[in-house]
Structure formats: structure tokens, C-alpha cells
Amino acid sequence: AAGVIxxxxxxxxxxxxxxxxxxxPIPRHDTVYWYQQGPGQDPQFxxxxxxxxxxxxxxxxxxxxxxxFSDYHSELNMSSLELGDSALYFCASSREGLGYNEQFFGxxxxxxxx
Amino acid sequence: xxxLEQSPQFLSIQEGENLTVYCNSSSVFSSLxxxxxxxxEGPVLLVTVVTGGEVKKLKRLTFQFGDARKDSSLHITAxxxxxxxxYLCAGVKGGGADGLTFGKGTHLIIQP
Numbered sequence: 001a002a003g004v005i006x007x008x009x010x011x012x013x014x015x016x017x018x019x020x021x022x023x024x025p026i027p028r029h030d031t032v033y034w035y036q037q038g039p040g041q042d043p044q045f046x047x048x049x050x051x052x053x054x055x056x057x058x059x060x061x062x063x064x065x066x067x068x069f070s071d072y073h074s075e076l077n078m079s080s081l082e083l084g085d086s087a088l089y090f091c092a093s094s095r096e097g098l099g100y101n102e103q104f105f106g107x108x109x110x111x112x113x114x
Numbered sequence: 115x116x117x118l119e120q121s122p123q124f125l126s127i128q129e130g131e132n133l134t135v136y137c138n139s140s141s142v143f144s145s146l147x148x149x150x151x152x153x154x155e156g157p158v159l160l161v162t163v164v165t166g167g168e169v170k171k172l173k174r175l176t177f178q179f180g181d182a183r184k185d186s187s188l189h190i191t192a193x194x195x196x197x198x199x200x201y202l203c204a205g206v207k208g209g210g211a212d213g214l215t216f217g218k219g220t221h222l223i224i225q226p
Contacts, residue, residue: 042218043216
């Protein structure tokens with residue numbers, strides 16, 4: 001079965017640079033979520049989109065923005081990167097009306113800020 | 115303050131033993147999901163519980179949702195080395211596209 005696709009899988013950036021992470025949800029899933037997981041931490045919810053509209057917002061820094069496109073893929077844009085932004089970034093997807101907000105996670109993007 | 119408290123944080127037992135992992139909160143959740151995560155990989159959904167008192171079984175794993183929908187447990191019977199991993203509970207307070215609130219996880223090691 002098709003899963004959530006994230007790219008790139010690994011990304012190395014310098015401080016103050018920008019980064020863009022991409023997420024392609026499971027086919028026919030209309031909702032995407034972004035999570036950040038620091039070393040030894042549990043995933044922290046950042047933001048979600050349903051039908052291209054922002055739906056829920058968590059602890060997403062103002063330096064980050066995200067959007068969902070007409071083909072339902074999503075991009076997380078990160079600017080003025082800081083050392084503390086180094087983490088695993090997961091995208092998850094779900095389908096409205098299917099199950100109870102069951103979210104299926106991608107393999108993640110490991111971001112390292114030097 | 116962690117909204118979902120998981121216990122124990124670490125557990126190392128011998129193959130064949132039984133174990134229970136707990137996920138507790140003072141908040142009511144509309145649903146609660148259990149995930150398993152391997153190092154460097156994304157969490158994999160094991161089960162979703164929705165109804166208070168609900169019990170779901172997945173082979174040797176039994177999941178229960180508390181009557182008040184504030185807590186849940188995961189029981190593994192006759193644990194095997196392949197059960198080793200990080201188990202995370204995650205709750206949804208609303209519905210729709212609400213983000214998950216995760217517990218800090220239980221690191222489980224099953225020794226052969």
C-alpha cells in the first residue's frame with residue numbers, strides 16, 4: 001500500500017539559511033499534519049491542513065510557514081534556521097470521514113542545522 | 115506539563131513475560147491512538163480506540179480505553195524480541211484535522 005512520502009530524507013543547512021520540506025500524502029487523503037521530534041523527545045504537533053486550508057495550529061514558530069496545494073501535497077518552509085531546529089520532521093496524512101482522525105506518518109526528514 | 119503521562123518510561127523484560135503500559139491524562143479525548151516507533155523512522159499506527167471501555171486486540175497486543183476516555187493501556191502477552199521498540203500513545207481532543215498530543219513513550223526491550 002502507498003504510504004506518505006517525504007523529501008528530502010536528510011537535509012543539512014547552516015544557521016540563518018532557509019529550508020523547504022515536502023510531503024506527499026497517501027492517495028485520497030485530504031488532510032496533512034506536520035510534527036517536529038527533537039532527540040529523545042515525543043513528536044510535537046506543528047500545523048495541519050484540510051482541503052488546502054489551515055485547520056489546527058500547534059507550536060509552530062513564526063519563522064515557519066506551511067501550505068497545502070491543490071494536489072494535496074504540502075510544504076513546510078523554514079526560515080532563519082537556528083541550531084535548535086535540528087530535529088526529525090514528520091508529515092502525517094488522514095482522510096476526513098475515514099476513521100477517527102487516524103494519522104499515518106511518513107518516514108521523516110532529518111534536518112541538521114550547523 | 116505533559117498532557118498524556120505514559121508509564122513506565124523504560125521496561126526491560128525476558129521473552130515470554132507479560133507486560134502492561136499505561137497512558138493517563140486528566141483530560142478527555144475523543145480518540146486515542148497507539149503507535150510504535152523505531153529509531154529514526156516515523157511512528158506506525160497500531161490501533162485507535164474511540165469508545166469508553168473499548169477493548170481491541172491485535173494478535174498478542176490488547177488495547178483498552180478507559181470508561182471516562184481519559185486513559186488507556188496496552189497489554190502484551192508472551193512478549194517476543196520483535197516487540198522491542200518505542201510505544202507512544204497519542205490523543206485527539208477534538209476531531210477533524212486536530213493535531214495529536216503524544217505521551218513521552220515507553221521504551222520496551224524484550225531480551226531473548
